[in-house]
Amino acid sequence: MYKVYNALLFLILLLPEFSCKKIMNYFREPETEILTETIHSTALTGYAANLAMAVMAGQTFSNVSVTRSNPGFPCTTLMVVDPSAENCFYFAPEKASAITIAGLWPDESTAILTLLYTNYNTGTSVLDLLGIETIPVIRDGNNIHVALASMDIRLNPDQGSFLQLNLNTLEIQSELLRLEAPRPADVYVALEQNAYYIDVDNQGTDDHIADDSYTLTGGGQLIEVAGNSAEIVQQAMIEVNISPACITNPVAGIALMKVTGLESDGFPELGTAILECGPTCDGMAHVFIATGMYVGSNGQDVPFRL
Numbered sequence: 001m002y003k004v005y006n007a008l009l010f011l012i013l014l015l016p017e018f019s020c021k022k023i024m025n026y027f028r029e030p031e032t033e034i035l036t037e038t039i040h041s042t043a044l045t046g047y048a049a050n051l052a053m054a055v056m057a058g059q060t061f062s063n064v065s066v067t068r069s070n071p072g073f074p075c076t077t078l079m080v081v082d083p084s085a086e087n088c089f090y091f092a093p094e095k096a097s098a099i100t101i102a103g104l105w106p107d108e109s110t111a112i113l114t115l116l117y118t119n120y121n122t123g124t125s126v127l128d129l130l131g132i133e134t135i136p137v138i139r140d141g142n143n144i145h146v147a148l149a150s151m152d153i154r155l156n157p158d159q160g161s162f163l164q165l166n167l168n169t170l171e172i173q174s175e176l177l178r179l180e181a182p183r184p185a186d187v188y189v190a191l192e193q194n195a196y197y198i199d200v201d202n203q204g205t206d207d208h209i210a211d212d213s214y215t216l217t218g219g220g221q222l223i224e225v226a227g228n229s230a231e232i233v234q235q236a237m238i239e240v241n242i243s244p245a246c247i248t249n250p251v252a253g254i255a256l257m258k259v260t261g262l263e264s265d266g267f268p269e270l271g272t273a274i275l276e277c278g279p280t281c282d283g284m285a286h287v288f289i290a291t292g293m294y295v296g297s298n299g300q301d302v303p304f305r306l
Contacts, residue, residue, distance in 0.1 A: 231261030
C-alpha cells in the first residue's frame, strides 16, 4: 500500500501540468496483450519441442515431414511442421505459416533444437523469419522440459547456415545444464532472468499431442511488441498453465508486467500489475496488486485472453 500511496502522490503533483482529460486517459487496465504475445511465442516453442520428442519416440503426424541422418542415436534430424493442424494451438496458424526444426539428438531423451518460424506474426508486424537456436530439451517420463532464452532469438537469419547444428560434446552438455537451473518462485526474481522454462505434461500419450498441458515460468520479453510510446515492458510468469481444457485463458499461475516509458508529449508511462490466473475459463484474470497507471484495477478482473 505504501507504493500505491507514493504513486498517487506523484500523480497529484503532476496535475497542474496536465489536463484532467490526459489524467483520465492515463489510468487504464493492464495491457495483457503484451503478455499474451510472450505466451504465444513460448508455448509454440514448447509445442515444437514436444512434437519433435514424440516423433523421435516413433510417432508419426500428418503435419510433420521428417528427414533423419540415421536410424539410431546419436543422430540429426530436420522436421517441417504445419502449425495449422488440429493437434496445434488454435492461435498457431495466425503466428506462423511453417515451423522448421533442426535437431541434434545425443539419445532418445535429450536434444538440442534450432527452430525457424516462417512469416512470424508478432501482433504488430510480420517477420519473414524468426529463428531460435540451441534450445535444450529433456524427456523425463511423461514430462518434456525446455529452456528458452532471449539471447537465442535471431531475426531473419540465413536459413541454410542457421539450421546447421555442429556442437561438440562439451557444448551439448553446457546447453543441457541450462535445464537444471532452479525455477524461480517469485515474479521479481523471474523478471531479471530473460529466459523461460517450459514444462510439458504429455499425459502419457505421445500419439495425442492435442491433450498436452504447458506450464511457463520465467521472465523478460521474447518478442518485441511495438506500442504507441517509447516503452520498456518487463514481464514475468510463475507456473502459468495452458490447458487443453480451456483455449480462452491460462488456468493457473501468476503473471507480472511492468511498464516504464515516455510518450511523445512527455507524459510518463509508469505501471506495474500482478495478475492471478484462475480455473474459470472466461478470458479474465484477477489483478492481485497494481500501481501507477494501473492502480485503478486493484482487485478487479481484467481481460487476459489467449
